Structure formats: C-alpha cells, structure tokens
Amino acid sequence: MGAAEHRQSPVGVRGAVAARSVAVHIAVLVDEVAxxxxxxxxxxxxxxxxxxxGHAEQLLEGSRDDVRLLGLDVDPAALAQAAERLRPFGDRVTLARANFRDVRTTAARHGIEHxxxxxxxxxxxSWQLEGSGRGFSFQLDESxxxxLDxxxxxxxxxxxxxxxxSDLARILAEYGEERFARRIARAIVxxxxxGTTSELVAVVRSAVPRAAWPRRLHVATRTFQALRMAVNxxxxALRQALPEAAELLAPGGRLGVIAFHSGEDRIVKQTFRSLDxxxxxxxxxxxxxxxxxxxRENPRARSARLRVLERLP
Structure with a gap:
C-alpha cells in the first residue's frame, strides 16, 4: 500500500468519528486524531x-508493530509520566526533551528524515494546571x-x-484578547x-469592572493565558514549528495541530494556506x-480546534 493510501479518506470524517463509541477521554479530540x-x-x-x-498511546495502539513514535516535550515531569504510560510499547517509543519548535532538528538527531x-x-x-505547582491556574495559590520548561x-x-x-497591555490584548488589557496592565504596574497567582487574580479583579466580568470564564482567565503564552x-514556537513539521512529512503524511486559542488557530490556518x-x-x-x-465529560475541550494538513503524493 502506498503512502498516500495508508489512511481513511477525509470525506465524511465527522460522521465516522461520531459513530464510534468513546469509553474514556484521555486526551482532547483523541478519536479524531487517531x-x-x-x-x-x-x-x-x-x-x-x-x-x-494520551494521543501517543492511541496512535500506537491501532498501528502496526513497525510504526515507531518520537515524543517531544519541554517538561521533564511530563516526559517521565509519558515514559511510564508508553512503557508497554517498548523500543517503539523514543522520548526527547525538546521544544516542538525544533521538531525537524530533533527528528534528524534521531535519524528521522520523514x-x-x-x-x-x-x-x-490538567496535571500542569492543577498538579505541577507552577502557577498555571487562577484557582490555586501558587508561585x-x-x-512549561x-x-x-x-x-x-x-x-x-x-x-x-504598554508591553504588558500589548501581551494581554494580543495573546489573551483581553478587552481590559490597558486597565489590567496599569493595575499590575x-x-x-x-509573586503569587492570588496576587495576580486580585489585581485583575480590581481592574475589571464587576459588571463586565464574563459569565462563562473566570475574570482572570485571559490574563493567565496571555502571560503563559508570553513566558513560553x-x-x-508555533510559527517556527509549522513549516518545519510540514517539510518532515512523507508523501501522503499528515500534520495535525490542536489549538485552543483563536490567535493560535489563526496562525495555523494562515500557515497552512501559505504553503505550496x-x-x-x-x-x-x-x-x-x-x-x-x-x-460534557471534559469542559476544557470546548475551545479545541483540530486542523490537519496532508503532503500530497
């Protein structure tokens, strides 16, 4: 079977995925990714x-024994948990501490051309949000x-x-799409x-008029998102990684990107359109x-969007 024939036809993907029963959601859009x-x-x-x-496990479980996986992450704690979860696959799995922005050079270092x-x-x-102790969540009082690294x-x-x-306001507006970016930036200064998440939450609460607090989001959600994206x-990283990942694909190969923020999804969409x-x-x-x-089972999945690019034969 040729490389271009090794997957299901993209036609009717939504219906086919919807028809499958999902026992446990171990990762967002796991069935669609698989x-x-x-x-x-x-x-x-x-x-x-x-x-x-989670995604790696699903991709390997339904694949031939001669399919191998290279997993990258900047977080050593995440890599340790991935190693334990993927242990049953033995030497089919190689893990590397690396940023996905360096996906092509990391692949080359492991002898992977395509x-x-x-x-x-x-x-x-969820573990990074709630269990890492690194201040990703506005619901916990942490440093x-x-x-991520x-x-x-x-x-x-x-x-x-x-x-x-002005730089804080720009980050909050661009990465968090925060309406009150200037007021929050002024309050931070x-x-x-x-030094702590609770201090930042208090600043945001004081800066945003109570009547303007969002109904479905915590008032500090966008500020936390923006600072996390800026720190990392x-x-x-996404702008650098996308063209490199596309060039890694074998003919018929596919690149899938799951974005949770409209700005990130816009980068993915525009980059895909810019390719030959x-x-x-x-x-x-x-x-x-x-x-x-x-x-319903995982409310954090609500904003997830999966785009998939294929390298033509």
Whole structure:
C-alpha cells in the first residue's frame, strides 16, 4: 500500500468519528486524531507535545508493530509520566526533551528524515494546571511561575514585574484578547512586585469592572493565558514549528495541530494556506471540534480546534 493510501479518506470524517463509541477521554479530540493521523504503513509518528502520552498511546495502539513514535516535550515531569504510560510499547517509543519548535532538528538527531504523521497539541494538561505547582491556574495559590520548561530564565512574575505598562497591555490584548488589557496592565504596574497567582487574580479583579466580568470564564482567565503564552513564547514556537513539521512529512503524511486559542488557530490556518498548494492541502476545509459528549465529560475541550494538513503524493 502506498503512502498516500495508508489512511481513511477525509470525506465524511465527522460522521465516522461520531459513530464510534468513546469509553474514556484521555486526551482532547483523541478519536479524531487517531482517525486522521494513525499510520497504516511502517514509519515514524512524531508527537511534538507528547505530554502525558494520551494521543501517543492511541496512535500506537491501532498501528502496526513497525510504526515507531518520537515524543517531544519541554517538561521533564511530563516526559517521565509519558515514559511510564508508553512503557508497554517498548523500543517503539523514543522520548526527547525538546521544544516542538525544533521538531525537524530533533527528528534528524534521531535519524528521522520523514514522518508519516506529526501532531502538535497546543493545550496545557490538567496535571500542569492543577498538579505541577507552577502557577498555571487562577484557582490555586501558587508561585507565579508558568514555565512549561523549568529551565527557561524568566517566570511569569519576572515578566509581570519587568515589562512596561504598554508591553504588558500589548501581551494581554494580543495573546489573551483581553478587552481590559490597558486597565489590567496599569493595575499590575501599580501593584507590583507580584509573586503569587492570588496576587495576580486580585489585581485583575480590581481592574475589571464587576459588571463586565464574563459569565462563562473566570475574570482572570485571559490574563493567565496571555502571560503563559508570553513566558513560553508559544506563538513564536508555533510559527517556527509549522513549516518545519510540514517539510518532515512523507508523501501522503499528515500534520495535525490542536489549538485552543483563536490567535493560535489563526496562525495555523494562515500557515497552512501559505504553503505550496502543489505539495500540501488541508484535509478538511474547517477545523474539527469536540462533540457535545466530549465537552460534557471534559469542559476544557470546548475551545479545541483540530486542523490537519496532508503532503500530497
């Protein structure tokens, strides 16, 4: 079977996925990812954000024994958990501590010239939010860290305490799409130094008029999101990774990206459109989103959007 024939046809993906029963949601859009990205031929799968190993496990479980996986993550604690989860697959799995922005050089370092599938999941795991102690959640009183990679030089507190009011406002507006970016930035500058999540939450609460607090989101959600994205340079990493990941694909190979933020999804959409249409094509014209059942079981999946690109034969 040729590389271009090794997967299900993209036509009718939504209906086919919806018809399958889902026992446990171990990762967002896990069935859609498996349906669209699981190889049918021998080769490599690259999970650029392996995290707890949920997507990787599903991709390997339904694949041939000669399908191997390279999993990347910047978080050593996540890699340790992925190693334990993926242990049953033995030497089919290789894990590397690396940022997905370096996906092509990391693949080359492991002797991988082409991949059948590449996956990037841009979300933060529940464990990172609630169990890492790094200040990702506004619901916990923790140090204002927010580094996905603990070796990064600057924390969210460092960023909030160092940047000018105008730079803070720009980050909050661009990465968090926060209406009250200027007011929050002004309040941060007046109240700093900040050191904990609870201090940041208090600043945001004081800056945003009570009548304007969102109904479905915590008032500090967008501020936390924006600072996390800035600390980890997530948009920059994504812009660098997408063309490199596309070039890694074998003919018929697919690149899947799960975004949770409209700005990230916009980067994915624009990058996919900018690639040579003689070599690459979107599998679906619109992103796939979670069904009602998945959102009920995992409300954090609500904003997830999966776009898939295929390298043409």
């Amino acid at each position: 349906f669209l990205l699981r190889p049918r031929d021998a080769g490599w799968v690259i999970d650029g954000t392996v995290g707890m190993g 991949a059948q599938s590449v996956l990037l999941d841009l979300g933060v795991s 204002l860290d927010m580094r 603990p070796s990064l030089p600057e924390t969210a507190a460092g960023l909030a305490n160092r940047l000018s009011e 007046r109240r700093r130094p900040l 340079d997530e948009p920059g 249409p003689r070599r690459f094509a979107a599998v679906e014209p619109s992103p796939l989103t979670p069904g009602d059942d998945e959102v």
